[in-house]
Amino acid sequence: MPPAPTLGIDLGGTKVESALVDASGRVLHSHRHPTDAERGPDRVVADIVACVEACLEAATARASAAGIGVAGQVDTEAGVVQTAPNLGWTDVPLRDRLEDALDLPVVVDNDVRAITWGVWSEGAGRGIDDLVVIFIGTGIGGGIVSNGELLEGRRGTAGELGHLPIVMGGRDCHCPNEGCWEAYAGGWAIAERMRDAVRRNPVAGSAIVDRAGSIAGITGRTVHAACEDGDPLAEQIVADTETAIGLGLTGIANALNPARIVLGGGVIEGRPAYVDAARRIVDERALAPAAQALDIVASDLGGRAGPVGAATMARHQTATAGRPSAS
Amino acid sequence: MPPAPTLGIDLGGTKVESALVDASGRVLHSHRHPTDAERGPDRVVADIVACVEACLEAATARASAAGIGVAGQVDTEAGVVQTAPNLGWTDVPLRDRLEDALDLPVVVDNDVRAITWGVWSEGAGRGIDDLVVIFIGTGIGGGIVSNGELLEGRRGTAGELGHLPIVMGGRDCHCPNEGCWEAYAGGWAIAERMRDAVRRNPVAGSAIVDRAGSIAGITGRTVHAACEDGDPLAEQIVADTETAIGLGLTGIANALNPARIVLGGGVIEGRPAYVDAARRIVDERALAPAAQALDIVASDLGGRAGPVGAATMARHQTATAGRPSAS
Numbered sequence: 328m329p330p331a332p333t334l335g336i337d338l339g340g341t342k343v344e345s346a347l348v349d350a351s352g353r354v355l356h357s358h359r360h361p362t363d364a365e366r367g368p369d370r371v372v373a374d375i376v377a378c379v380e381a382c383l384e385a386a387t388a389r390a391s392a393a394g395i396g397v398a399g400q401v402d403t404e405a406g407v408v409q410t411a412p413n414l415g416w417t418d419v420p421l422r423d424r425l426e427d428a429l430d431l432p433v434v435v436d437n438d439v440r441a442i443t444w445g446v447w448s449e450g451a452g453r454g455i456d457d458l459v460v461i462f463i464g465t466g467i468g469g470g471i472v473s474n475g476e477l478l479e480g481r482r483g484t485a486g487e488l489g490h491l492p493i494v495m496g497g498r499d500c501h502c503p504n505e506g507c508w509e510a511y512a513g514g515w516a517i518a519e520r521m522r523d524a525v526r527r528n529p530v531a532g533s534a535i536v537d538r539a540g541s542i543a544g545i546t547g548r549t550v551h552a553a554c555e556d557g558d559p560l561a562e563q564i565v566a567d568t569e570t571a572i573g574l575g576l577t578g579i580a581n582a583l584n585p586a587r588i589v590l591g592g593g594v595i596e597g598r599p600a601y602v603d604a605a606r607r608i609v610d611e612r613a614l615a616p617a618a619q620a621l622d623i624v625a626s627d628l629g630g631r632a633g634p635v636g637a638a639t640m641a642r643h644q645t646a647t648a649g650r651p652s653a654s
Numbered sequence: 655m656p657p658a659p660t661l662g663i664d665l666g667g668t669k670v671e672s673a674l675v676d677a678s679g680r681v682l683h684s685h686r687h688p689t690d691a692e693r694g695p696d697r698v699v700a701d702i703v704a705c706v707e708a709c710l711e712a713a714t715a716r717a718s719a720a721g722i723g724v725a726g727q728v729d730t731e732a733g734v735v736q737t738a739p740n741l742g743w744t745d746v747p748l749r750d751r752l753e754d755a756l757d758l759p760v761v762v763d764n765d766v767r768a769i770t771w772g773v774w775s776e777g778a779g780r781g782i783d784d785l786v787v788i789f790i791g792t793g794i795g796g797g798i799v800s801n802g803e804l805l806e807g808r809r810g811t812a813g814e815l816g817h818l819p820i821v822m823g824g825r826d827c828h829c830p831n832e833g834c835w836e837a838y839a840g841g842w843a844i845a846e847r848m849r850d851a852v853r854r855n856p857v858a859g860s861a862i863v864d865r866a867g868s869i870a871g872i873t874g875r876t877v878h879a880a881c882e883d884g885d886p887l888a889e890q891i892v893a894d895t896e897t898a899i900g901l902g903l904t905g906i907a908n909a910l911n912p913a914r915i916v917l918g919g920g921v922i923e924g925r926p927a928y929v930d931a932a933r934r935i936v937d938e939r940a941l942a943p944a945a946q947a948l949d950i951v952a953s954d955l956g957g958r959a960g961p962v963g964a965a966t967m968a969r970h971q972t973a974t975a976g977r978p979s980a981s
Contacts, residue, residue, distance in 0.1 A: 481912060
């Protein structure tokens with residue numbers, strides 16, 4: 328009998344997505360449900376449960392466990408979401424809440440650490456024992472596999488690579504520090520840097536403001552679309568973003584000497600050329616043994632990465648615990 | 655019968671130091687021998703052998719294995735020194751050379767990765783499963799222990815934390831990149847920043863030039879001594895160094911979530927106050943779960959760190975392979 332499928336849940340600030348995933352990473356059923364983080368953890372938990380029920384409605388197989396990925400810092404041992412800025416949560420015991428509601432074993436982790444399980448097990452990092460997964464969306468999250476183990480750290484937050492500082496005295500980050508990698512290369516920062524550039528240079532920026540409807544309406548997507556169309560101001564922001572992405576990856580290559588870095592998330596999907604640009608910069612700037620050992624590729628899980636990752640995590644963390652490559 | 659002692663060798667550009675070390679980390683015999691890297695690998699190997707022979711001359715116990723730490727990138731699996739800038743070496747098969755000459759199993763690794771074995775086994779990181787060791791001397795090297803394993807990376811160079819960039823477009827590093835942590839907080843960089851400050855401000859800098867004999871004579875030690883005496887220019891360089899050390903450690907705390915960071919090396923020994931300053935900055939700037947989990951302390955191995963680390967590495971890598979806490 329093949330192992331039972333597991334349930335993967337991706338929790339964002341405005342929607343929750345769940346999928347029933349079999350042991351080979353195939354999505355059997357999936358469902359999206361809106362949520363509104365501002366109404367507090369009780370309502371969000373109710374939305375998660377409603378989403379899971381809708382996902383499982385048509386399913387013939389039962390899930391053996393559920394995994395959930397949350398953007399924020401999670402104490403994995405305790406199953407507690409310590410801080411999740413886009414949900415406004417502090418110290419929410421999400422595992423206990425969901426185990427009660429779903430009557431399943433539940434594993435809670437940071438969203439990109441959950442995705443790392445999926446990339447390592449079923450995606451572009453399959454079978455790689457020294458792997459770094461970096462997802463650049465609104466923010467930047469990561470997961471580090473080294474010596475064939477996903478690093479946890481003391482409190483389960485290892486892999487917060489977006490908060491490596493790359494500019495001393497630089498732009499304010501959403502964390503207590505300034506100059507973080509995320510504050511230059513994250514989606515929110517790309518948009519913010521574009522807005523600043525438009526304010527400094529309203530004439531050159533007028534086409535971008537027209538495109539976005541307003542300065543406040545500028546997003547990372549606006550920047551990438553304007554760059555495609557040859558807008559010089561957007562081209563400059565994209566060039567600076569390339570440099571920032573490459574610089575962060577150079578440090579990660581030096582510090583961790585991975586065999587592969589897998590890049591994903593909305594910013595990378597919105598402009599896949601960032602992957603080639605990053606590879607060029609790392610080849611040029613990293614220490615020779617680090618650059619020679621390394622391969623930088625795009626994630627191939629697409630939009631499924633969140634729920635597939637969370638489901639894969641649940642499968643490995645509740646059953647065969649350990650390295651996917653051995654399963 | 656207690657396990658046989660092992661031999662630890664610390665190879666620098668101007669001297670080699672070897673020590674016979676018992677299984678509890680105690681130095682039984684030690685010896686220093688000058689070397690001159692410019693004469694090439696053959697002569698350096700002969701100097702290493704001479705140093706080891708002098709160290710073992712009076713010993714009653716035999717060594718069961720030897721470890722050697724080299725400042726540079728080492729392919730640990732192949733036992734090859736890939737690049738060692740201060741020795742001028744590229745791809746030197748040091749393990750094979752030394753095994754032939756010493757008739758012992760030999761383990762070769764980066765110097766601070768070797769030290770990490772000593773700190774983890776016998777020093778201020780004893781028994782800590784999520785540990786980062788950082789030695790700030792002329793350059794900055796590191797070793798990362800996570801989930802109870804010393805990370806290797808694909809080619810054995812994981813832990814090169816000195817080459818995390820902290821200043822985009824910043825000062826040239828000795829590596830192919832610019833703005834590296836080492837290019838601000840390493841001993842060579844502290845001296846270089848002081849020399850630049852003196853050139854920009856010869857009047858305020860005259861006391862420091864007098865102290866050092868010349869601008870070229872300024873070292874990290876000069877800067878720390880002048881700062882102790884209240885020299886304002888040196889105080890500024892030290893304050894900037896504190897910021898740089900704290901910033902690098904903040905990123906490392908965020909990325910790896912260690913339970914402890916152990917700081918050592920000549921710069922830290924020359925100004926132990928850097929440890930407290932670093933702790934303050936990390937407390938203020940790191941993500942809350944990372945800061946809360948973390949303890950930052952000074953190494954307590956003193957000048958023995960190099961050879962004791964290399965000997966400890968040899969003991970663990972040739973015999974009981976694995977975590978020191980389990981031995």
